[in-house]
Each structure stands twice: as C-alpha cells, then as structure tokens.
Amino acid sequence: MHIVVLAGGIGGAKFLAGVRAVARESGSEVTAVVNVGDDVTLHGLRICPDLDSVMYTLGGGADPERGWGRRGETWTVKEELTAYGAEPTWFGLGDRDLATHLVRTRMLDAGYPLSAVTEALCTRWQPGVRLLPATDDRVETHVVVEDDRSGPQGEAARAGLVAGGSQKAIHFQEWWVRHRAALPAKRFVFVGAEASKPAAGVLEALAAADAVLVAPSNPVVSIAPILAVGGIRDALTAPVVGVSPIIGGAPVRGMADKCLAAVQTECSAAGVGGLYGARSAGGLLDGWLVDTSDADVTVPGVTVRSHDLWMRDEASTAAIVRAALEVAGV
Amino acid sequence: MHIVVLAGGIGGAKFLAGVRAVARESGSEVTAVVNVGDDVTLHGLRICPDLDSVMYTLGGGADPERGWGRRGETWTVKEELTAYGAEPTWFGLGDRDLATHLVRTRMLDAGYPLSAVTEALCTRWQPGVRLLPATDDRVETHVVVEDDRSGPQGEAARAGLVAGGSQKAIHFQEWWVRHRAALPAKRFVFVGAEASKPAAGVLEALAAADAVLVAPSNPVVSIAPILAVGGIRDALTAPVVGVSPIIGGAPVRGMADKCLAAVQTECSAAGVGGLYGARSAGGLLDGWLVDTSDADVTVPGVTVRSHDLWMRDEASTAAIVRAALEVAGV
Known part of the structure; x- marks a missing residue:
C-alpha cells in the first residue's frame, strides 16, 4: 500500500510518526508532501521550518519539549548576529539548525531543486518516509x-x-x-503559488496512492498552501481522509484559531471540515476523522467518523492513523 | 601624522595593537591595509581570516591563547556540518566567527564592496584603526x-x-x-591580482601617509599578495619600513619558513630583507628593523636597525613601532 500524507510542521511530524509505525506493520510506503509556505530566507539562509520539523522529528533529532528545532540546541550564532545588529532578531535560529540551512542554501545556490536537497539532508536523518516539498518553486x-x-x-x-x-x-x-x-x-x-508546479515526485506519489491523509495540521497556513500548488488538487484521485486539528473547539497546538478567524471559519471540527469541503461538491474530503468529543459533527457529503485524536505517543497516533485509513476504505 | 600598515592576520593584528598605542599617544591616524589572499568561500560563506584576526584582536574579541578566532568560541555548527558530510571538514569554523561570515556574505551578496562590509563589521568592534582590505576584488x-x-x-x-x-x-x-x-x-x-584594483580608500591613505610600516607578517603569503594588487606598489611614496618576521633564523609564529623555501629565500632577517629589496633597486624598503640578535644583518641599499622584536605585550610592541617610525624618520 502507498500512503500519501499532506502535512505541515510540528503536528504533521507527530502524525507522520504514527503513519510510519502503521506502514512498518503493513509493509506500506509513505510519502509526505510537506508545506513550504512557511519557508523564508533570513540572514541569507533558506529556512524550511515544516520540512525540518518533520525531518528532525522522524529522524530523532527534534527537541521534544520545545516542540520545534533541534534537541540540545544552542544559540551562539543568533546572539552574535544580534550583537552585529543584523535583522531580524526575532527568529529562533539555533546553531544546530543553522547547519541544516547552510547545507540547504549551498545546494540550492548550486542549482539543486528543494526536493533533491531534502533528499540529501534525509540521508543523514533517515526519516523512514519519503519527504517531498509540495513544490520546488518558491511559494511563500x-x-x-x-x-x-x-x-x-x-x-x-x-x-x-x-x-x-x-x-x-x-x-x-x-x-x-x-x-x-x-x-x-x-x-x-x-x-508564487499560481505559477508553481508540484515538486519532482509529488504527482507520481499521488498517482500511486491508495489513500491520501490530511494531517491534523493548520488548515489555513499548512494544508491550503500545499493545495494551492498548481496541479496538486487535480491529482488527488485516491480517497482523501482528513484528521481534524481542532478538538472540542480549540486547536490541539499552535494558533490555528487566529488563522481560521481570517477565513471566517469557526474554530471547530465542523468548521474545518466544512472549510475543506466534500469532494463531491468540489472540495477536498471523502472522509473526516474527528475527536470522540466531536462525534456529533457532520459535514455535508463527507463520511465523518470519530476517534480519540490526542497524539500522546506513537501508539496512540498509530491508532488514529488506522482509524483514518479505515475511513479511506483501505 | 598618518601611518599606514601593510598587515596579514595574527602577527599583523598584534603589531597593529602596538601601532594603535603609539598613535593614541601622538594623535596619529592609522590605516591598516590588510591581506585578502587568505580569503575563501566555504559552506557558502565568505571568510576573511586576516581581516577578522585584526578586527577581533583590536576589538578585544580574539582568543588570546589559540591565537586565532573568537574568545569563548564553540563549534556546534561545524560538528553538524560534519554530521551532514558537508565538505570541507578541516576548516576551523567557529559558531561566533560564523556570524561574522553570515553578515559579510549577506552584505557582499547585496552588492556592497568588501571595504564597506568591513567598515560595517567594525562599527561593532571599534578597532581604533581604519581597516581596509587591500582590494575589493577577489584575489586568492x-x-x-x-x-x-x-x-x-x-x-x-x-x-x-x-x-x-x-x-x-x-x-x-x-x-x-x-x-x-x-x-x-x-x-x-x-x-585575480593582475586585474585587481586597490580597495576604496587605499590609494588615498597611501597618498596621505607619512610612513608605511610593513608588519612582521608572512612576507610570501601575507605581504606579497597586498603588493600584487594593481597600483599599490606605485602608490608607496612615503618612507617604507619593514619589521622582520624572522628572529634568529626562525619565524616568530606561523610557518613562514615553509613559504620562504618555495621562493628560494633563506629563513632569516637578511633573507626576507633581501626578498623585499631596496626601494632604490626597485624593491620595497627604505628601512628594515631586525631583532637585536640579528643586529649584524645588512640589506644592500636599505637602512637596517635593530630592536628587541618580541611582541610580548602592547608596551613592548609599541616600542618596536616607535623604533620603526624612527627608521622612517618621522
């Protein structure tokens, strides 16, 4: 079986750990198509927060407490940049993390597409799933x-x-x-989304997919920019099942409520399900997995199922993934 | 009085601390014209070891024991780059130092010449002398x-x-x-030397100079690349006095002996004096200051004087500078 996951950063990374666990049991292949909309160039370095969150988390290098960046991180370069008055000073640029950006920037400058750079970085991290940026083009x-x-x-x-x-x-x-x-x-x-094309490998992965899972990532700023890349929406031919990032009216983590407000969407499992919409009505979803506390939610045209959606550990996350795959009918 | 010093990295930096002390006493201006031949681009970062050695040393940020790089340096980024297999791994790229290279690279990429970048970096370090790269062009x-x-x-x-x-x-x-x-x-x-021009400010400084001192830097790889920049030799109209980097047949520091061998020059105060040559014979020097242990040295056409050349501290280095200025007749 081939599973494709559309994912943002930290929530996506946690979810992918569960997908990887399920895939290992069943001998399935996993491709993560990761948001690049958060990517930014600071201090001349190309920074891809979502790709790195996924890579570090799955590769065992992430800081589990802080939730982002590297374990054992230090901040010497950032302090020095501040001493030079180099802007911006508000971005959390860790020393360990910075090495990733240096390698990436150098490869991008040498002409490699982001997908090839990501693959090269993953030879170190061995995330156990194939990581693809949504696009090799610049979409911010x-x-x-x-x-x-x-x-x-x-x-x-x-x-x-x-x-x-x-x-x-x-x-x-x-x-x-x-x-x-x-x-x-x-x-x-x-x-840049309008002119963008899917990264090398994305369309092939979607064509080969038995199911597409939408990770419980921020729908507005993590999933939407993936879907905004030209050609990705049309390539979603396999069943698409989303996992709600909202439990009982509040985001599991992050500030999705602030983003949902901007698109006039209620911060609820029903709201986000409706925002994604039913495939039959030109939307995204065939299925929508919500938390047991949201079991009464309905989304017109979408199969809604409920499950405990708290990703406490890999085992509980794997159970969520199994439930989502079941909704997908695979 | 205006003093121009031709200088390499660590030896040049130490010497310049003495020049600055003397200049403060006498209300003189100091311009250091610094070698850029050691400059290199590694990991996408433009690194200027000699300029940085001078800047850190005069700005109080240098590591006094190691002799190069920053005080309190750490090596996290270097370790991470090595973990990625990013070449080269042999260069000592410290975290603090790296911030300097990031700021520099970003400014160079934005189109600023190296002289302007150096001036910007010096607003933090306040070295107390004007630091100029020998050239804004790339000479390696x-x-x-x-x-x-x-x-x-x-x-x-x-x-x-x-x-x-x-x-x-x-x-x-x-x-x-x-x-x-x-x-x-x-x-x-x-x-790149043949096509290079002096950096902004170099010719003006040389034209205004009352004396030009050649720091006790490596003659072959620190001073020669400065003199190889088009137009610098011809602009040396003030008296030029060199300070020998060789005492009693051995380099004070570094591996000048290895470099001198390549140019078939004896590793001695006489050898280096002869390599620089007398201005009257188309060479560089009006005067040559050697250590008291080399007091018997002669260089045809050059005024040779001797002085204790061990730069033990700022006071002893200032005494060397005073002796050199005396040879220059200022």
Missing part, C-alpha cells in the same frame, strides 16, 4: 494585516500626502513568530 | 604543489592515458590548514 505565505502606519510612510499617508494603503502584507514568519499571530490577519496570500 | 592565494595523482585522474595520468600534469594548485587555506603546509609548495599564485 504572506499575511495581509492592518498597516499601523508607523514610520514616515505612515505619517505621510495619515496626512493624506501619499496614497497610503491601510493594509500591508508581511511574511508568515514575521506574523507568526515576531507578532505571535496577534495582529489580526485579513487574509493569507500564497505568493 | 593558491599554492602549486606536486600532484600526488591519487584518484582516477591520477591513475589515468600515471598510465599515460591522459596528459596529467604533475602539479596542481590548491587554495592557500587547504595547504595551510588542511595540510599544515606539509606539502612542499612549488610556488604561490595570487589569482
């Missing part, structure tokens, strides 16, 4: 927020001297990490 | 060595299948750091 999530009109430009706009817009777009990382998602998001823009 | 010292003809190319050459040369050129850092200068050097090539 930007967040449209109210312009606070600070600075000279803002002053001029307030004074009516220039046609200052009242909104501005900032990179997702700036919104998420620097502002802790506290600036109300008007909307999300996946810059 | 390569070392011609015997080809050991290892690998398939070598095999083919030995078998007479391809016209394999018996020599190859490697970057200075590979020869110096990786091979500890143990491969006999046939000659040194300053790649």
Whole structure:
C-alpha cells in the first residue's frame, strides 16, 4: 500500500510518526508532501521550518519539549548576529539548525531543486518516509494585516500626502513568530503559488496512492498552501481522509484559531471540515476523522467518523492513523 | 601624522595593537591595509581570516591563547556540518566567527564592496584603526604543489592515458590548514591580482601617509599578495619600513619558513630583507628593523636597525613601532 500524507510542521511530524509505525506493520510506503509556505530566507539562509520539523522529528533529532528545532540546541550564532545588529532578531535560529540551512542554501545556490536537497539532508536523518516539498518553486505565505502606519510612510499617508494603503502584507514568519499571530490577519496570500508546479515526485506519489491523509495540521497556513500548488488538487484521485486539528473547539497546538478567524471559519471540527469541503461538491474530503468529543459533527457529503485524536505517543497516533485509513476504505 | 600598515592576520593584528598605542599617544591616524589572499568561500560563506584576526584582536574579541578566532568560541555548527558530510571538514569554523561570515556574505551578496562590509563589521568592534582590505576584488592565494595523482585522474595520468600534469594548485587555506603546509609548495599564485584594483580608500591613505610600516607578517603569503594588487606598489611614496618576521633564523609564529623555501629565500632577517629589496633597486624598503640578535644583518641599499622584536605585550610592541617610525624618520 502507498500512503500519501499532506502535512505541515510540528503536528504533521507527530502524525507522520504514527503513519510510519502503521506502514512498518503493513509493509506500506509513505510519502509526505510537506508545506513550504512557511519557508523564508533570513540572514541569507533558506529556512524550511515544516520540512525540518518533520525531518528532525522522524529522524530523532527534534527537541521534544520545545516542540520545534533541534534537541540540545544552542544559540551562539543568533546572539552574535544580534550583537552585529543584523535583522531580524526575532527568529529562533539555533546553531544546530543553522547547519541544516547552510547545507540547504549551498545546494540550492548550486542549482539543486528543494526536493533533491531534502533528499540529501534525509540521508543523514533517515526519516523512514519519503519527504517531498509540495513544490520546488518558491511559494511563500504572506499575511495581509492592518498597516499601523508607523514610520514616515505612515505619517505621510495619515496626512493624506501619499496614497497610503491601510493594509500591508508581511511574511508568515514575521506574523507568526515576531507578532505571535496577534495582529489580526485579513487574509493569507500564497505568493508564487499560481505559477508553481508540484515538486519532482509529488504527482507520481499521488498517482500511486491508495489513500491520501490530511494531517491534523493548520488548515489555513499548512494544508491550503500545499493545495494551492498548481496541479496538486487535480491529482488527488485516491480517497482523501482528513484528521481534524481542532478538538472540542480549540486547536490541539499552535494558533490555528487566529488563522481560521481570517477565513471566517469557526474554530471547530465542523468548521474545518466544512472549510475543506466534500469532494463531491468540489472540495477536498471523502472522509473526516474527528475527536470522540466531536462525534456529533457532520459535514455535508463527507463520511465523518470519530476517534480519540490526542497524539500522546506513537501508539496512540498509530491508532488514529488506522482509524483514518479505515475511513479511506483501505 | 598618518601611518599606514601593510598587515596579514595574527602577527599583523598584534603589531597593529602596538601601532594603535603609539598613535593614541601622538594623535596619529592609522590605516591598516590588510591581506585578502587568505580569503575563501566555504559552506557558502565568505571568510576573511586576516581581516577578522585584526578586527577581533583590536576589538578585544580574539582568543588570546589559540591565537586565532573568537574568545569563548564553540563549534556546534561545524560538528553538524560534519554530521551532514558537508565538505570541507578541516576548516576551523567557529559558531561566533560564523556570524561574522553570515553578515559579510549577506552584505557582499547585496552588492556592497568588501571595504564597506568591513567598515560595517567594525562599527561593532571599534578597532581604533581604519581597516581596509587591500582590494575589493577577489584575489586568492593558491599554492602549486606536486600532484600526488591519487584518484582516477591520477591513475589515468600515471598510465599515460591522459596528459596529467604533475602539479596542481590548491587554495592557500587547504595547504595551510588542511595540510599544515606539509606539502612542499612549488610556488604561490595570487589569482585575480593582475586585474585587481586597490580597495576604496587605499590609494588615498597611501597618498596621505607619512610612513608605511610593513608588519612582521608572512612576507610570501601575507605581504606579497597586498603588493600584487594593481597600483599599490606605485602608490608607496612615503618612507617604507619593514619589521622582520624572522628572529634568529626562525619565524616568530606561523610557518613562514615553509613559504620562504618555495621562493628560494633563506629563513632569516637578511633573507626576507633581501626578498623585499631596496626601494632604490626597485624593491620595497627604505628601512628594515631586525631583532637585536640579528643586529649584524645588512640589506644592500636599505637602512637596517635593530630592536628587541618580541611582541610580548602592547608596551613592548609599541616600542618596536616607535623604533620603526624612527627608521622612517618621522
């Protein structure tokens, strides 16, 4: 059996550990198609937070307490960059993590596509599943927020001297990490998505898939940018089953509520299920797995099943995966 | 008074601390024109060992025991790069040091010349002298060595299948750091020197100089690549006084003996003085300061004076500088 998982970072990584466990039992192949919308270039380094979260977690190198970055991380380079006044200072750039970005940046500069770079990095980490970026093209999530009109430009706009817009777009990382998602998001823009193509191997994996699982990742900024890559939606021919990232009206982790508000979607299993929509109505899902506490949820046109969705450990996560595969009928 | 110092890395940095002390007493200005021949791009980072040695030393950030790199240095990124199998692994890339290279690389990529980048880095370090790279162009010292003809190319050459040369050129850092200068050097090539121009500010500093001091740096791989930059030799109109890097037939530090052998020059104060040569005979020097143990040295056409040349501390180094300035007649 071949399972394809659409995944974001930390939640996706945890879920994939369960998928890997199930695949090992059944001798299945797993391909993770990972969001690149969070990717950013800082200090000249190309940083792919979601790919790295998955790679480190599955490779045993992730920090289990902090939830992101490397185990035993240190922050010497970041402190030094700050001493130089090098911006930005708000991004958590660890020393161990930085080596990954150096290797990646060097390979990208040499002309390798991100999929090949990811494969090269994985020769060290041996994640046990095939990791593919959604696209080898540059697709970056930007967040449209109210312009606070600070600075000279803002002053001029307030004074009516220039046609200052009242909104501005900032990179997702700036919104998420620097502002802790506290600036109300008007909307999300996946810059470059329209012209993008799936990364090498993505369409082949989807064509060979017996089931596509949508990890309990952030639907708005992790899954949507994957689906925004040209050609991926149309290639979803296998049954698609999503696992709800919302349990009892709250995100399992992260700040999905802030993102859902921007797309006028209720922060609930029903809300996210409806946002994804039924395949029969032009949406994504054949099946939707919700937590037992959300067992009464319905999504028109979608088979909804419930299961304990708390990913406490690999065993409980594997049970979730088995339940999702069962909904997929495989 | 305006003093210009031609300098390499560690020896040059120590010497410059003495020059700065003397300049502070006399209210003089100091410009250091620093070798860039050791510069190298590794892991996508532009590394300028001599500029950094001077900057860290004068800025109080150098490791006094190791003699190079940063005080309190750690090596996390290097260990991680090695875990990825990223070559080369032989270069001592410290975490603190790396931040400097990141800032530099980013600015160079943005189009700033190395002189502007150096000035920006120095706003943090406040070295107290003006630091200029000899050139903003890329000039790199390569070392011609015997080809050991290892690998398939070598095999083919030995078998007479391809016209394999018996020599190859490697970057200075590979020869110096990786091979500890143990491969006999046939000659040194300053790649790019012919087409290079002095960095912004160098010619102006030389034109304004009351004296030019040649630091007790490696004559072959630190001073020669500065002089190889187009236009610098011709701009030396002020009196030029060199300070011998050789005391009693041995280099004060480093492996100058290995370099001098490659240019068929005796490792002695007389040998290096002769290598630099008298200005009256088309050479570099008006004066040559040697150690008291070398007081009997003569260099045809050059005023030779002796002084205790051991740079034990800033005071003893300042005394050397005063003696050199006296030879220069200023």
